[in-house]
Amino acid sequence: MKILIVGGVAGGASTAARLRRNSEKDEIILFEKGAHISFANCGLPYYIGNVITNKEALLLQTPKSFQDRFRVDVRVNSEVVSVNCEKKTVCVKNHDTGETYIQDYDKLVLSPGAAPIVPEMKGMAFNHVFTLRNIPDAYAIRDYVEHTRPKSCAIIGGGFIGLEMAENLQRSGVEVSVIEAASHVMAPIDNDMAHDLHNYMRAKGMKLYLNSRALAVTENSVVLEKGIEVAADMILMSIGITPETGFLKDSGIALGQRGEIIVNDYMETSVKDVYALGDAVSVRHIVSGKQMLIPLAAPANKQGRIVADNICGQKQKYRGSQGTSILKLFEMSIAATGEKEASLMSSGIPYKKVFTYSLSHAGYYPGGRMMSIKLLFSPDEGKILGAQIVGYEGVDKRIDTFANALRFGLTVYDLQEMELAYAPPFSSAKDPVNMAGYVAGNVLDGKMKPFYIEDLSSIQEEAVLLDVRTDKEFEGGHIHGAVNIPLDSLRSRLKEIDKNKKVYIICQIGLRGYIAQRILDQNGYETLNLSGGYRLYRAAEM
């Protein structure tokens, strides 16, 4: 059997390796239009920032090592320019020789990935405008920084690549401005969770332009709407990517509206014997069931193994993606899995939410840091629909736990039950995940009745805003109109609160508010407790 693979990195190389392990007999030819295969896309920003100091470290395999180990005929600088599914051939352009040739196949695997979007905007042709996808891009950026020593860089688009580059450019001594069209950077999280990140970026000295659309690039600036000009000797375009499927236009392989390849659960395209995977395909989101572009390395690698097995007759389903992802920004970690609130809302999926703040490990053991968790779950059974975490150490651990809870259909009650490894340097006897489960369970059980920051503006005049933090905390800042009765004196001061008025309870994070709520509710009050507390409110105000 002759198997052709288009694209030699995450999806393509993974497919090839597993194919060979499955079968010594098949002929495998891998086409890569660039000069490198099997490179660490995800490491590129860190090479630019000189965190990865060794160029070679970026190359996991070379054509030779791949041939030696897996007997794969690797053809670099070889672009597949068209596919003829009837004749079962592809047309290949060899960029070394300029020649074009036809290659036939029994099975065809498409993993061409996605290319950075470059909008039609004035100034895109300047050679201080960069995108980052592959090794030559990374070399070009690093060279530019080392040789031209730009004072400032404007990063247009605050997603994963934009923010990783923001860190690494700043590390290289470049002043960074991040320009983002949406109201917050990092699209996988909701606006309410992004405040901490915004504040952190500003504290790190980055300039942040939110709700800001770039209109043009000049020699030394980016021009925004409303005439604002952001100084920039260098520009990185990181506004998103688009499936690189131009070569499939006339192939008859079904593509979606954004050019993505349509596949079924077996990663088969609309055409027999043609498989596709990675950033170029749309996959089913396991929460919404919608077909979506979820361009991440782990799914691409997994799909590669599944494609190889399916080609070899060991049928296997890809069960969908959930967008589990994480970003490191200096010491901060921002992670998400599943759907965010905004998406649940727009998909009309019912949900409930809670905010919790937990230390990464036991408070009495030095070095623990707080993380904010937003947990989204179904209002009936409490099935996990999504989670977002912003914090420092230990964020990665907890997002993985939520990701598994989501994938395997667990509920908030299951989170309570999880028996996680506890010793003081690693966690608390009630892990942050357990804690989120307790709070969410309490909401479902009606023990914790929450209200949210966004409800503050519609609270009626006659209601009581009750802040149960200490006098000192209250003096340090509070929500306008709140009265202060510290939790530990609440029982003895109950008569100060009018039983005929609805009581909106506020504390720092929601925990003391909950205890206050338990006391008040059992004394005949009608209460709501601010989920996320003053801390979340404050972050939004900063």
Added chain:
Amino acid sequence: MKILIVGGVAGGASTAARLRRNSEKDEIILFEKGAHISFANCGLPYYIGNVITNKEALLLQTPKSFQDRFRVDVRVNSEVVSVNCEKKTVCVKNHDTGETYIQDYDKLVLSPGAAPIVPEMKGMAFNHVFTLRNIPDAYAIRDYVEHTRPKSCAIIGGGFIGLEMAENLQRSGVEVSVIEAASHVMAPIDNDMAHDLHNYMRAKGMKLYLNSRALAVTENSVVLEKGIEVAADMILMSIGITPETGFLKDSGIALGQRGEIIVNDYMETSVKDVYALGDAVSVRHIVSGKQMLIPLAAPANKQGRIVADNICGQKQKYRGSQGTSILKLFEMSIAATGEKEASLMSSGIPYKKVFTYSLSHAGYYPGGRMMSIKLLFSPDEGKILGAQIVGYEGVDKRIDTFANALRFGLTVYDLQEMELAYAPPFSSAKDPVNMAGYVAGNVLDGKMKPFYIEDLSSIQEEAVLLDVRTDKEFEGGHIHGAVNIPLDSLRSRLKEIDKNKKVYIICQIGLRGYIAQRILDQNGYETLNLSGGYRLYRAAEM
């Protein structure tokens, strides 16, 4: 309703707090025989090692703060000396006044914990012999170290407390010897996984006496079997703990052979209206179904919440423990969940096993460190039965994932599918957990046919031992009798291997051996591949 609680720390205090949140009306009295409640047992070793510098940090609650917040009548220095279940009373001895009184109850909660075992051995009365359970113990040890400046300490018993103390005493400038009766320290892991830990301890300068039973303690030594004498100005006894249930002897409450309180899934004892939890009870192990003592803080805390709910009529089951635990020893982390191989074997539970080695995060991003994983799973469906990890950063994250896989009935195929958060500083596109799932799945699917270190001695003379590492690796050390054909030249050198002989393949960790196996098997050879590879073999030999 009047609720009495015996024991004011992990289980007792957690019960009290949740009870009060459940109900403002009940009267709650908490008896603690010591002077402190709600303290961080788990932090004590780190206070001794001055990692936790502040005494106060160890006290999560005081009697006053607990009264203020939860309106619990906390009585310290108050030991419950007997229980009369017929009259529904307890007899309390007030150690401040010496008085004894009777207190009646509607519901009784027992969380007395477990006390260090001190064997009947010569020298136990010396005042340089210590145990560690509570705050006075910790003060005594720290005082002794600071004022007497012992040169050396012998730690008898290499479990969690023993090894945490080994680190912290060494940090305080004391030379440490660890004496362990079993063949390896850290009972939750198997012998094969303990070699790395033993080697690490030795490299850290600790003396390690395995298979060594202490017979007596002298003024400046510990005497072992075979007349070996270990110099020691100080001794810590950490050979285990025993339920502190002497006061229940005549209560009619059913106790097990080791004095543990017998409870059902609702944490109810054999006597109506009496509940028990924490280190003093036996619980069902979720893998073996056996009743076991699993004395850990996280289960105690969780059980507290469940007991409180059950008392308040919100019936909830405790679904059993799985012994998820972790130890930090300097930079190393040792973690386990579920059953170890030795226990599966002695319980007659069928299993399969694989060893994998993975980097904590992407190899090209600096700072990643290898972790060894042992995964145990059922031979039919591949259900996770247990996992052990020895490594450095990121061990805690992976053990939690395995723990959840085990608790929620997942299989090795589910591990493959997990979509975990990947960015280079945190993991690899195939997380170590995915990788363990791949290897285990390959074993079940018959693609990877493993053999193990312990099989080496019974390999027949005529078999081929084939080492597929590079020449250089082979020269650096190999298993006696092995021939070397590096993987990347295997296909071209196949004729050097006799097809009539069984081939035992060896590489560094098992990965290249697996690829070699795929090549050889498809060429008509009968092969086995050493799981864990030369690396595991070498660790055992050191």
